[in-house]
Amino acid sequence: MPVFEYTALTASGKKLKGVIDADSLHSARQKIRNTGNYPVTIKETTAKAAGDKTSLLTRQIGQGIKQQEIHLATRQLATLLGAGIPLVPALNGLIEQTSNRSFKTVLAQIKDAVNEGNSLTMALTNHPRLFSKIYINMVRAGEASGSLDVVLDRLAEFGENQHAIRSRIKAALLYPLFMAIVGVLVLFLLITFIVPSITSVFEGTQQALPLPTIVLIAMSTILKQFWWVVLLIILGAVAAVHWYVATPAGRRHWDMLKLTMPGVRDLSIKTASARFSRTLASLLQSGVPLVSSLMIVRNIVDNVILAEQIREACEELEKGSSLSQFFRGGKWFPPMLVQMMAVGEQSGTLDKMLAKAADSYEKEVEAKILALTSMIEPVMILTMGVAVSFIVVSILLPIFEMNQLIK
Structure with missing residues (x-):
């Protein structure tokens, strides 16, 4: 499923940035509107839109992502999997819980790669500077x-x-x-x-x-x-x-x-x-x-x-x-x-x-x-x-x- 970075305005006029996954640009825009926000810009960040997933990830990795956040996400993923939740829904849960925008994007791309049939190991190898x-x-x-x-x-x-x-x-x-x-x-x-x-x-x-x-x-x-x-x-x-x-x-x-x-x-x-x-x-x-x-x-x-x-x-x-x-x-x-x-x-x-x-x-x-x-x-x-x-x-x-x- 494609991942989109967006900029939106709240009901009070405050600027809001975030990451959302959707089937299409139209679906992403609709999802943002359903949250009560007005989308201003929406940009796809998946491998297909970037043309070169590795270079995209290289630019994103290390920009405001701390090791403590990785340790916490690893612990949370272990807990979710241990509770019997499948990998993709568990990654969805991590994306929702993560407040760091850069890390949220990386997790969304990992989930996207797993959803396409790749193993978690293969998805992580696209992020050599992070993992x-x-x-x-x-x-x-x-x-x-x-x-x-x-x-x-x-x-x-x-x-x-x-x-x-x-x-x-x-x-x-x-x-x-x-x-x-x-x-x-x-x-x-x-x-x-x-x-x-x-x-x-x-x-x-x-x-x-x-x-x-x-x-x-x-x-x-x-x-x-x-x-x-x-x-x-x-x-x-x-x-x-x-x-x-x-x-x-x-x-x-x-x-x-x-x-x-x-x-x-x-x-x-x-x-x-x-x-x-x-x-x-x-x-x-x-x-x-x-x-x-x-x-x-x-x-x-x-x-x-x-x-x-x-x-x-x-x-x-x-x-x-x-x-x-x-x-x-x-x-x-x-x-x-x-x-x-x-x-x-x-x-x-x-x-x-x-x-x-x-x-x-x-x-x-x-x-x-x-x-x-x-x-x-x-x-x-x-x-x-x-x-x-x-x-x-x-x-x-x-x-x-x-x-x-x-x-």
């Missing part, structure tokens, strides 16, 4: 096994848990970031505006200034007259590092640095292990084959070194080796994870063992990040204290020397 490979493969496995509602429920839980972890980490980092910005601004104002008015007293004297005072005056002059040059240098350095990390060689060096740098190594490995375990467990629980699951997981560990090791694991599995046997010879994945893999393979509960490992590593990562953020605050206070002390000492030293000369 990840993990999402699509789990839905494919759910359709193949006849347990789509269970898989969708698991997908919603997986997405909600990942979002909750990211939200807690962002919240923990927010206060230190705010403190850092305020500290830098305070120091900048002190050095560029307060210090010059105080050090100008020393300009008329013939007294040789102490080295800290000379350094402070030089810093003040540079920041006051050439602050834009300093800003450009900082931005240029950040852009250069970002460009280098975006190159294959730079990304490899950066990922290797994260895995070997003291203080960062443990956090990076445990973060990757948590993401690896959680995603692989979710895919296996949904019925996706192990090798296919690993090929998907290697794209989300966010580290090319680990991705290469996972790819090698896939090759060894196809030769008859076990997953734990391969990773036992590596040096990046923690021994506890490898041992839980071995237990899971022996007992036939690999997915459950990986889920338990993910629970453990996610808690460790969150605790470690919270510990690091709690250490940032005293370090920042100490840094600010040292900087302010340097400014105060640099100003007081010449004053003390002047007093000594007067005596």
Whole structure:
């Protein structure tokens, strides 16, 4: 059934935009009028009208559609299917409940594709920027096994848990970031505006200034007259590092640095292990084959070194080796994870063992990040204290020397 985007006027003259499905343009116009609104413009947004459905979806995806909305819609769809409602009516229910206009259009197009005889998996593949490979493969496995509602429920839980972890980490980092910005601004104002008015007293004297005072005056002059040059240098350095990390060689060096740098190594490995375990467990629980699951997981560990090791694991599995046997010879994945893999393979509960490992590593990562953020605050206070002390000492030293000369 075609999908139409429309603009209408309410009885009070207020402008209204929305999405509606109908058999024809005339039916769409009639449906809008039946709601008590007057249609102004109606435009068909189905694949037939667009001529190129993929390009249309590409333009729409990501424009105001949040991941939380996808998780909520997944949960609602799982509930509707679990209650015995067929897929198309269930998608209709989602469209009616969704307030986001862009997401409503996407859902309507998915329903239209399913109505034409396509599977839900095929309909979702038209939206690669909105639905990840993990999402699509789990839905494919759910359709193949006849347990789509269970898989969708698991997908919603997986997405909600990942979002909750990211939200807690962002919240923990927010206060230190705010403190850092305020500290830098305070120091900048002190050095560029307060210090010059105080050090100008020393300009008329013939007294040789102490080295800290000379350094402070030089810093003040540079920041006051050439602050834009300093800003450009900082931005240029950040852009250069970002460009280098975006190159294959730079990304490899950066990922290797994260895995070997003291203080960062443990956090990076445990973060990757948590993401690896959680995603692989979710895919296996949904019925996706192990090798296919690993090929998907290697794209989300966010580290090319680990991705290469996972790819090698896939090759060894196809030769008859076990997953734990391969990773036992590596040096990046923690021994506890490898041992839980071995237990899971022996007992036939690999997915459950990986889920338990993910629970453990996610808690460790969150605790470690919270510990690091709690250490940032005293370090920042100490840094600010040292900087302010340097400014105060640099100003007081010449004053003390002047007093000594007067005596």
